[in-house]
Amino acid sequence: MFAFVLRRLALLVPTFIGVTLIAFALIHLIPGDPVENISGERGMDPARRARLLHEFGLDRSLPVQYGDYLAHVVRGDLGVSLTTHEPVLSEFATLFPATVELASFALVFAVLLGLPAGMLAALKRNTVADYAVMGVSLTGYSMPIFWWALLLILLFSVQLGWTPVSGRIAVQYDVPAATGFMLVDTLRAGDLAAFRSALSHLVLPMIALGTIPLAVIARMTRSAMLEVLREEYIRAARAKGLSFARVVVVHALRNALIPVITVIGLQVGLLLSGAILTETIFSWPGIGNWLIHGVQSRDYPVVQGGILLVAAIVITVNLIVDLLYGVVNPRIRHA
Amino acid sequence: MPELVTPVVERAPPGAWRELWRAYAQSRGALVGLAVVVALIVLALTADVVSPHPPNEQYRDFTLTPPAWQAGGTTRFLLGTDPVGRDILSRLIHGTRLSLAIGFISVAIAVLFGITFGLLAGYARGLAETVIMRVTDVLLALPSLLLAIAMMAILGPGLANAMYAIAIVLLPHYVRLTRAAVIAEARRDYVTSSRVAGAGPLRLMVMTILPNCLAPLIVQATLGFSNAILDAAALGFLGLGAQPPTPEWGSMLASALEFIQRAPWVVTFPGLAILITVLAFNLMGDGLRDALDPKLKR
Numbered sequence: 086m087f088a089f090v091l092r093r094l095a096l097l098v099p100t101f102i103g104v105t106l107i108a109f110a111l112i113h114l115i116p117g118d119p120v121e122n123i124s125g126e127r128g129m130d131p132a133r134r135a136r137l138l139h140e141f142g143l144d145r146s147l148p149v150q151y152g153d154y155l156a157h158v159v160r161g162d163l164g165v166s167l168t169t170h171e172p173v174l175s176e177f178a179t180l181f182p183a184t185v186e187l188a189s190f191a192l193v194f195a196v197l198l199g200l201p202a203g204m205l206a207a208l209k210r211n212t213v214a215d216y217a218v219m220g221v222s223l224t225g226y227s228m229p230i231f232w233w234a235l236l237l238i239l240l241f242s243v244q245l246g247w248t249p250v251s252g253r254i255a256v257q258y259d260v261p262a263a264t265g266f267m268l269v270d271t272l273r274a275g276d277l278a279a280f281r282s283a284l285s286h287l288v289l290p291m292i293a294l295g296t297i298p299l300a301v302i303a304r305m306t307r308s309a310m311l312e313v314l315r316e317e318y319i320r321a322a323r324a325k326g327l328s329f330a331r332v333v334v335v336h337a338l339r340n341a342l343i344p345v346i347t348v349i350g351l352q353v354g355l356l357l358s359g360a361i362l363t364e365t366i367f368s369w370p371g372i373g374n375w376l377i378h379g380v381q382s383r384d385y386p387v388v389q390g391g392i393l394l395v396a397a398i399v400i401t402v403n404l405i406v407d408l409l410y411g412v413v414n415p416r417i418r419h420a
Numbered sequence: 421m422p423e424l425v426t427p428v429v430e431r432a433p434p435g436a437w438r439e440l441w442r443a444y445a446q447s448r449g450a451l452v453g454l455a456v457v458v459a460l461i462v463l464a465l466t467a468d469v470v471s472p473h474p475p476n477e478q479y480r481d482f483t484l485t486p487p488a489w490q491a492g493g494t495t496r497f498l499l500g501t502d503p504v505g506r507d508i509l510s511r512l513i514h515g516t517r518l519s520l521a522i523g524f525i526s527v528a529i530a531v532l533f534g535i536t537f538g539l540l541a542g543y544a545r546g547l548a549e550t551v552i553m554r555v556t557d558v559l560l561a562l563p564s565l566l567l568a569i570a571m572m573a574i575l576g577p578g579l580a581n582a583m584y585a586i587a588i589v590l591l592p593h594y595v596r597l598t599r600a601a602v603i604a605e606a607r608r609d610y611v612t613s614s615r616v617a618g619a620g621p622l623r624l625m626v627m628t629i630l631p632n633c634l635a636p637l638i639v640q641a642t643l644g645f646s647n648a649i650l651d652a653a654a655l656g657f658l659g660l661g662a663q664p665p666t667p668e669w670g671s672m673l674a675s676a677l678e679f680i681q682r683a684p685w686v687v688t689f690p691g692l693a694i695l696i697t698v699l700a701f702n703l704m705g706d707g708l709r710d711a712l713d714p715k716l717k718r
Binding site for chain 2: 099100103104106107111114115223224226227228229231232233235236238239243354355357358359361362365376377380381385388392395396399400403
């Protein structure tokens with residue numbers, strides 16, 4: 086197991102270096118340079134321009150600049166936002182819990198509905214229930230989530246008035262930010278009304294963001310279940326006289342979960358992609374919203390740092406999923 | 421003595437296309453998907469003739485007219501009009517042309533480069549393979565929409581740039597698929613015999629190996645269409661893709677957001693168009709996968 090972990094960690098290094106290269110290239114591929122952006126349309130006398138280029142270190146060769154950039158990244162220095170003049174890393178750290186809160190609720194929602202739905206479809210194969218689950222999940226899988234989010238708002242917020250339209254919590258509540266997770270912070274403050282408000286703000290974004298993962302998990306669970314149910318050991322377990330429920334839960338589900346866990350892990354990238362759209366629509370103050378604002382206001386340090394951090398998170402989560410896969414499925418470790 | 425010859429009825433085995441069609445037609449969903457895709461292609465080709473109004477014509481006296489079946493609607497504008505009085509149905513029909521073009525062009529670019537790099541990696545192995553596969557790993561480490569947004573930050577907003585960005589997002593999948601298929605095929609006897617017969621590397625790669633790797637690529641390309649259309653709409657929605665007044669579905673939706681309460685139809689129909697198109701391509705992709713590769717049948 087130790088060798089397996091080491092091997093996976095070694096594979097991580099070139100990928101991460103590649104991501105820093107992309108982030109570095111991002112700044113250098115953009116037409117114009119930072120000095121030009123400062124001087125604007127009027128231009129700047131050549132001496133001052135040369136001095137500024139030197140000050141920013143832009144007059145050195147690209148490999149040297151890249152080395153410098155890497156050294157800064159390793160020290161956790163991702164530059165300063167051009168719009169707020171705050172360090173990019175601390176902005177990210179402030180906003181990240183909001184995205185984690187949203188994404189983890191969306192994932193829990195997807196797993197809690199997707200697993201049983203997929204199992205139901207597999208066990209009742211070729212019945213109305215199966216067709217319904219597969220039809221709904223195919224639709225969910227094809228859904229443009231920014232539109233889906235708007236439909237949810239139209240129905241639940243505008244027509245029925247059950248949920249708020251946007252934000253994380255109603256404005257009248259002032260909750261001290263301790264963990265950055267609104268649900269945790271409101272509970273710590275002992276403010277139940279604020280907790281309820283935060284929860285009601287979370288429901289629609291959670292459904293919007295969780296729909297595609299839900300569809301993917303339901304489809305994967307169904308096909309994995311169908312595959313496992315055909316195996317000899319299932320027949321053996323049945324022949325031994327075990328009840329159907331026991332065979333399904335203990336023998337079939339456990340083995341069917343192996344591919345499903347991988348798929349759930351793969352949803353993390355999808356969740357972060359979806360979070361960009363979901364957060365934009367619900368004005369959710371997370372990193373997706375922050376990144377889009379960065380792109381729109383040409384705040385390149387934010388875009389560069391944000392991409393680097395999101396990629397690092399996705400790579401790390403994929404590694405954890407890989408390792409978990411090794412734990413659940415011992416056959417992989419020795420491959 | 422007359423020879424006893426049983427007359428042999430010569431019946432040609434069903435051709436490859438025929439067999440594929442028979443397997444494909446077994447799924448009702450796949451047939452529906454195909455029918456919708458064909459209808460969309462026809463709509464896209466005949467958009468100028470079919471749409472009742474020019475897509476950018478503003479009927480200033482008819483702003484925010486509801487669909488024909490709602491109170492205040494008129495059959496002149498079947499699906500209603502947008503905030504500046506443009507006919508939504510006509511804009512949707514012209515949007516079909518854009519969405520299919522985006523899907524086709526970005527998938528074509530991705531497939532072309534993906535096959536090239538995949539063939540190189542799978543056939544040449546060694547350093548070329550390591551470099552190509554590490555680059556695809558990096559591209560896959562970034563969530564697809566984030567990668568597209570990063571590309572748009574470099575290229576600047578616009579429809580053409582959105583296509584390039586989406587092509588780059590789709591690319592790694594084709595590289596991986598082609599490489600895996602090439603490695604599996606290169607070991608086969610027919611490849612060896614072709615090499616012994618004197619075929620050069622280029623001929624081996626393109627003429628001998630590639631045709632036998634096409635099945636998974638065709639499936640992935642069909643599914644790539646739906647990803648491309650979804651991502652392009654998302655970019656349009658975020659204001660990074662097609663710019664107004666282009667009748668692209670995602671940007672149509674974004675430009676009407678503030679009217680969502682007063683006139684839900686300006687938001688409902690473009691989204692529905694995206695959903696139907698993506699659903700049709702996904703149904704087709706699933707059907708093709710089941711027909712081309714019985715092993716993967718679910």
